[in-house]
Amino acid sequence: MRQSSLFSTTRREAPRDETSRNAQLLIRAGFVHKELAGVYSFLPLGWRVLRNIMQIIREEMDAIGGQEVHLSALQSRSLWEQTDRWSDEEVDIWFKTSLNAGGEAGLAPTHEEPITAIMREHISSYRDLPQLPYQIQLKFRNELRARSGLMRGREFYMKDMYTFARTQQEHEELYERVKRAYFTIFQRIGIGDRTYLTFASGGIFSQYSHEFQTVAEVGEDTIYLDREKGIAVNKEVFTDAVLADLGLERERLEEVRAVEVGNIFSLGTRFSEALQCTFRDQDGTLKYPVMGCYGIGPNRLMGLVAELFSDDRGLVWPSSIAPFAVHLISLSTEASVQETAATIYRDLQSHGIEVLWDDRTEASVGEKLADADLIGIPVQIRVGPKSLAERRAEIVQRKGGTPQYVPIGELIPAVEALV
RNA sequence: CGGGGUGUGGUGUAACGGUAGCACGCAUGCUUUGGGUGCAUGUAGUCCGAGUUCGAAUCUCGGCACCCCGACCA
Numbered sequence: 101m102r103q104s105s106l107f108s109t110t111r112r113e114a115p116r117d118e119t120s121r122n123a124q125l126l127i128r129a130g131f132v133h134k135e136l137a138g139v140y141s142f143l144p145l146g147w148r149v150l151r152n153i154m155q156i157i158r159e160e161m162d163a164i165g166g167q168e169v170h171l172s173a174l175q176s177r178s179l180w181e182q183t184d185r186w187s188d189e190e191v192d193i194w195f196k197t198s199l200n201a202g203g204e205a206g207l208a209p210t211h212e213e214p215i216t217a218i219m220r221e222h223i224s225s226y227r228d229l230p231q232l233p234y235q236i237q238l239k240f241r242n243e244l245r246a247r248s249g250l251m252r253g254r255e256f257y258m259k260d261m262y263t264f265a266r267t268q269q270e271h272e273e274l275y276e277r278v279k280r281a282y283f284t285i286f287q288r289i290g291i292g293d294r295t296y297l298t299f300a301s302g303g304i305f306s307q308y309s310h311e312f313q314t315v316a317e318v319g320e321d322t323i324y325l326d327r328e329k330g331i332a333v334n335k336e337v338f339t340d341a342v343l344a345d346l347g348l349e350r351e352r353l354e355e356v357r358a359v360e361v362g363n364i365f366s367l368g369t370r371f372s373e374a375l376q377c378t379f380r381d382q383d384g385t386l387k388y389p390v391m392g393c394y395g396i397g398p399n400r401l402m403g404l405v406a407e408l409f410s411d412d413r414g415l416v417w418p419s420s421i422a423p424f425a426v427h428l429i430s431l432s433t434e435a436s437v438q439e440t441a442a443t444i445y446r447d448l449q450s451h452g453i454e455v456l457w458d459d460r461t462e463a464s465v466g467e468k469l470a471d472a473d474l475i476g477i478p479v480q481i482r483v484g485p486k487s488l489a490e491r492r493a494e495i496v497q498r499k500g501g502t503p504q505y506v507p508i509g510e511l512i513p514a515v516e517a518l519v
Numbered sequence: 520c521g522g523g524g525u526g527u528g529g530u531g532u533a534a535c536g537g538u539a540g541c542a543c544g545c546a547u548g549c550u551u552u553g554g555g556u557g558c559a560u561g562u563a564g565u566c567c568g569a570g571u572u573c574g575a576a577u578c579u580c581g582g583c584a585c586c587c588c589g590a591c592c593a
């Protein structure tokens with residue numbers, strides 16, 4: 101894409117009402133727009149990042165047998181009353197509204213009810229199980245207080261998978277399968293080395309749920325981490341009994357702040373029973389599927405990555421989710437420079453390398469370089485009169501390191517080695 | 520929801536109760552071309568509503584919005 105046609109702009113200063121680093125950087129770089137407290141719109145660059153995150157999640161969910169669906173955000177009152185989760189006493193973060201035709205509807209804060217109601221219509225035999233439907237969909241939660249920029253919003257995407265198993269044992273196998281896929285996802289996004297499986301409160305159907313907590317100062321959660329074993333305990337269940345149960349020693353634990361990037365739960369048959377989702381087993385008896393649910397928040401991941409991978413000049417995206425693989429920058433309006441850059445631009449595109457070309461003629465060199473650093477695309481190719489005189493261009497990695505002066509004809513393999 | 524704070528052009532900021540000013544941006548022209556170039560001209564503002572006052576950005580009350588701490592976060 102040519103930057104001269106990109107409508108979003110960068111700015112020197114962040115709005116005063118944003119204090120979280122992730123939102124400040126993302127707004128300054130033109131990735132997002134704040135609509136309301138805790139509600140952000142995504143502009144071209146930001147949407148590309150979010151889509152990349154979603155795509156990684158999608159690939160890993162598909163790889164373990166997930167089937168992508170898309171459930172409605174608008175939900176009927178009657179369905180949720182069947183599980184006693186419509187009343188504000190039970191679930192206090194509903195966005196509800198009345199229908200002109202009469203009755204009430206709500207914006208889904210989660211989707212256990214609708215997915216179970218749907219599966220009820222499509223599952224009837226043990227032969228139909230197990231199933232792993234999932235979606236990447238907007239969730240709405242009327243939080244009393246939004247904060248931490250993109251990391252705790254009132255409207256946000258969630259990847260939510262639900263598993264339907266024939267037996268508890270089968271459920272546990274699926275649960276482990278999803279757990280492994282989650283680690284792969286966090287690894288691919290670039291936060292794997294600081295993300296830990298964390299034991300948290302599990303609700304009624306299992307002693308624990310599992311959270312995936314990424315160690316970060318900005319985190320809202322406090323966890324107790326055993327780095328050697330690679331597991332942690334959330335402060336909310338941090339008791340001697342729990343430590344004993346998990347075989348952890350208090351002295352070996354480190355108290356750290358962390359961001360919950362994923363959470364997986366065993367649901368038992370709570371929803372399948374309440375909504376009468378059944379299947380006929382091999383022996384002829386009617387049974388309820390054992391369910392699990394598994395969430396990841398793409399918006400929160402984007403905010404977290406922005407927060408973790410940035411410096412005093414701006415964002416530093418991991419290549420797996422960067423809005424573009426390469427930022428091509430013309431450092432002069434001279435015809436020879438622009439023509440060479442145009443050739444490189446087409447060359448990169450024809451090799452399937454996503455490139456943002458700063459072809460602007462009105463911006464100064466300093467402005468272009470400052471913008472490129474703020475936007476944070478991992479690889480910059482700078483084309484200017486000096487290096488062009490030797491038929492070279494400069495490859496600079498945003499995260500730092502020595503610039504390479506590469507002959508124009510050898511740029512493609514040099515870039516491919518980096519992305 | 521409890522506590523605290525803040526609302527001034529698009530953005531960041533100044534102004535004792537007395538002419539709303541500065542910087543960035545944007546527009547026009549010139550200038551400059553390897554780290555936000557310089558100059559000139561122009562553009563645009565006191566969150567909303569009451570009240571006090573000769574006079575309100577400034578004081579009072581109400582509303583709305585935003586931020587922070589806490590609580591909450593299947």
